[in-house]
Amino acid sequence: xxxxxxxxxxxxxxxxxxxxxxxxxxxxxxxxxxxxxxxxxxxxxxxxxxxxxxxxxxxxxxxxxxxxxxxxxxxxxxxxxxxxxxxxxxxxxxxxxxxxxxxxxxxxxxxxxxxxxxxxxxxxxxxxxxxxxxxxxxxxxxxxxxxxxxxxxxxxxxxxxxxxxxxxxxxxxxxxxxxxxxxxxxxxxxxxxxxxxxxxxxxxxxxxxxxxxxxxxxxxxxxxxxxxxxxxxxxxxxxxxxxxxxxxxxxxxxxxxxxxxxxxxxxxxxxxxxxxxxxxxxxxxxxxxxxxxxxxxxxxxxxxxxxxxxxxxxxxxxxxx
Amino acid sequence: xxxxxxxxxxxxxxxxxxxxxxxxxxxxxxxxxxxxxxxxxxxxxxxxxxxxxxxxxxxxxxxxxxxxxxxxxxxxxxxxxxxxxxxxxxxxxxxxxxxxxxxxxxxxxxxxxxxxxxxxxxxxxxxxxxxxxxxxxxxxxxxxxxxxxxxxxxxxxxxxxxxxxxxxxxxxxxxxxxxxxxxxxxxxxxxxxxxxxxxxxxxxxxxxxxxxxxxxxxxxxxxxxxxxxxxxxxxxxxxxxxxxxxxxxxxxxxxxxxxxxxxxxxxxxxxxxxxxxxxxxxxxxxxxxxxxxxxxxxxxxxxxxxxxxxxxxxxxxxxxxxxxxxxxxxxxxxxxxxxxxxxx
Numbered sequence: 331x332x333x334x335x336x337x338x339x340x341x342x343x344x345x346x347x348x349x350x351x352x353x354x355x356x357x358x359x360x361x362x363x364x365x366x367x368x369x370x371x372x373x374x375x376x377x378x379x380x381x382x383x384x385x386x387x388x389x390x391x392x393x394x395x396x397x398x399x400x401x402x403x404x405x406x407x408x409x410x411x412x413x414x415x416x417x418x419x420x421x422x423x424x425x426x427x428x429x430x431x432x433x434x435x436x437x438x439x440x441x442x443x444x445x446x447x448x449x450x451x452x453x454x455x456x457x458x459x460x461x462x463x464x465x466x467x468x469x470x471x472x473x474x475x476x477x478x479x480x481x482x483x484x485x486x487x488x489x490x491x492x493x494x495x496x497x498x499x500x501x502x503x504x505x506x507x508x509x510x511x512x513x514x515x516x517x518x519x520x521x522x523x524x525x526x527x528x529x530x531x532x533x534x535x536x537x538x539x540x541x542x543x544x545x546x547x548x549x550x551x552x553x554x555x556x557x558x559x560x561x562x563x564x565x566x567x568x569x570x571x572x573x574x575x576x577x578x579x580x581x582x583x584x585x586x587x588x589x590x591x592x593x594x595x596x597x598x599x600x601x602x603x604x605x606x607x608x609x610x611x612x613x614x615x616x617x618x619x620x621x622x623x624x625x626x627x628x629x630x631x632x633x634x635x636x637x638x639x640x641x642x643x644x645x646x647x648x649x650x651x
Numbered sequence: 652x653x654x655x656x657x658x659x660x661x662x663x664x665x666x667x668x669x670x671x672x673x674x675x676x677x678x679x680x681x682x683x684x685x686x687x688x689x690x691x692x693x694x695x696x697x698x699x700x701x702x703x704x705x706x707x708x709x710x711x712x713x714x715x716x717x718x719x720x721x722x723x724x725x726x727x728x729x730x731x732x733x734x735x736x737x738x739x740x741x742x743x744x745x746x747x748x749x750x751x752x753x754x755x756x757x758x759x760x761x762x763x764x765x766x767x768x769x770x771x772x773x774x775x776x777x778x779x780x781x782x783x784x785x786x787x788x789x790x791x792x793x794x795x796x797x798x799x800x801x802x803x804x805x806x807x808x809x810x811x812x813x814x815x816x817x818x819x820x821x822x823x824x825x826x827x828x829x830x831x832x833x834x835x836x837x838x839x840x841x842x843x844x845x846x847x848x849x850x851x852x853x854x855x856x857x858x859x860x861x862x863x864x865x866x867x868x869x870x871x872x873x874x875x876x877x878x879x880x881x882x883x884x885x886x887x888x889x890x891x892x893x894x895x896x897x898x899x900x901x902x903x904x905x906x907x908x909x910x911x912x913x914x915x916x917x918x919x920x921x922x923x924x925x926x927x928x929x930x931x932x933x934x935x936x937x938x939x940x941x942x943x944x945x946x947x948x949x950x951x952x953x954x955x956x957x958x959x960x961x962x963x964x965x966x967x968x969x970x971x972x973x974x975x976x977x978x979x980x981x982x983x984x985x986x987x988x989x990x991x992x993x994x995x
Contacts, residue, residue: 540734540736542736543736543739545730545736546730546732546736546737546738546797547738547749548703548723548724549701549723549724549728549729549730550749550750550753550797550801551723551724551750551753551754552724556753560738565739567740
């Protein structure tokens with residue numbers, strides 16, 4: 331009996347030891363495992379976001395022209411003084427907001443109206459119209475800019491030709507070299523590109539609104555315009571918020587190609603924005619320090635915008651049907 | 652005041668005829684149920700009454716006025732939708748208030764009317780809530796309040812209880828009936844549920860395939876169907892329908908008695924031997940499925956507990972056996988041919 335007990339306990343102890351031996355590596359790996367899964371993402375963030383960000387912050391304090399063989403030279407805050415004293419800086423900041431504001435009619439107001447009107451058309455007509463209005467979105471920005479350059483050319487452009495031959499003008503307008511007009515044209519072209527995409531987004535959002543709401547409103551005596559204001563618009567507010575965020579992003583990103591091809595920020599820096607300024611300082615003037623300083627300003631401005639938007643969208647209720 | 656005359660209404664979607672020349676009078680103050688299986692055209696008729704849908708032919712008269720081409724808002728009707736259709740971004744209060752706001756009713760009067768309507772449906776303390784924060788039953792009550800506040804001459808209800816669970820449906824049934832009693836206006840209530848129809852309506856109009864099969868009081872529809880479709884649709888469980896050479900015979904499960912001793916029965920009737928196939932105890936009574944020479948019959952036994960495979964003797968009073976011809980129409984004076992089938 332005792333022997334058997336001994337044997338049994340011996341076996342048990344043996345098994346218990348094996349169990350712990352088998353458990354230990356599992357325990358360690360369960361600690362490492364999540365990090366292993368996260369590693370690719372962490373590496374990407376560190377090398378493509380964190381490192382450049384820190385480098386950019388560092389360059390704001392240095393003077394460097396990126397030429398091979400030269401070394402960055404520490405200059406303190408002089409890059410910021412240079413940036414703030416640059417003639418284009420003020421208008422670049424103002425234009426950044428100008429482009430954002432000019433995007434709103436094309437990203438929200440007009441698309442909502444167009445999408446609401448489209449709703450009453452036959453399905454096939456709706457699809458043809460949506461396809462047509464979406465076309466600008468898929469055209470490459472530089473090609474678009476070139477086409478508009480032709481169309482709006484002072485002497486040979488179709489637009490000026492029509493305006494002159496119709497008797498509205500004596501001489502063609504130089505759209506891209508006239509103060510005020512240049513940035514307006516860039517805003518309009520960017521808007522033209524934006525409107526189809528936004529219309530599609532709002533069309534999709536409207537078709538998600540239950541037709542019963544409109545029927546209930548009809549029974550309540552609400553007319554077409556009232557129904558649009560009281561039902562369509564509030565129910566589209568989540569999509570509006572999304573489009574506002576996207577248009578803020580695109581107002582800076584998309585305008586870049588048009589500024590670069592059509593005006594290079596001119597005349598006298600009146601059509602430039604902060605996004606273009608960063609590029610110009612770095613790769614036009616080979617002045618990394620000032621460019622980095624401009625990038626930091628850009629970061630701060632957009633950080634503030636993002637915070638404000640978050641506050642607004644937190645306040646907006648998102649209704650599920 | 653709130654009576655409705657439907658004159659020769661027809662409606663087709665593409666080439667499918669949904670309503671075929673419907674004539675119907677809905678008396679003022681009645682609780683009229685439009686009943687029928689899905690796809691019978693009942694909802695379309697309600698939508699035509701509301702003005703949300705136009706008819707291809709015919710006229711709608713409400714309170715003695717031709718409303719055929721009148722806008723929904725001017726018809727003095729209010730509608731309660733199947734899925735509530737409450738504006739999701741407005742509170743209960745604002746949902747109820749909306750129609751008054753459009754009518755430009757002064758704010759104080761508006762407030763008084765909205766709170767009154769919410770009180771009628773016992774939701775006066777929930778007025779600040781959004782539809783998303785309410786239960787299904789509460790939402791449907793807000794939808795009722797939204798209809799009440801318009802003080803309509805006719806309430807149109809499109810399967811208002813179909814999205815609620817069974818218990819809530821019972822409660823809401825009572826609430827709606829109370830509301831009808833309280834307001835005394837005309838209610839037109841569309842449903843596919845014959846239990847709802849029997850328990851709520853004082854007038855039932857049964858639709859099938861775009862036309863009216865029969866209309867009358869619940870009792871009349873139950874005891875005196877003029878068509879085999881009515882016998883099969885009304886009643887829970889539905890009547891036993893036996894197909895014969897001359898047409899159909901219908902017998903209600905509750906009219907068949909399980910007897911031990913035939914001498915007790917004074918009324919003239921037929922007797923049938925059978926075997927219990929299935930039994931479904933429902934509490935107060937038991938539903939049997941009994942095999943007989945006429946086929947399988949549903950029998951409602953009140954206080955006899957029979958086991959499966961028991962041999963039972965069934966007794967059916969002659970007066971409870973209804974005969975229908977091949978087209979499904981009722982034969983009111985059954986001739987020897989039919990009687991022989993059953994009794995001989």
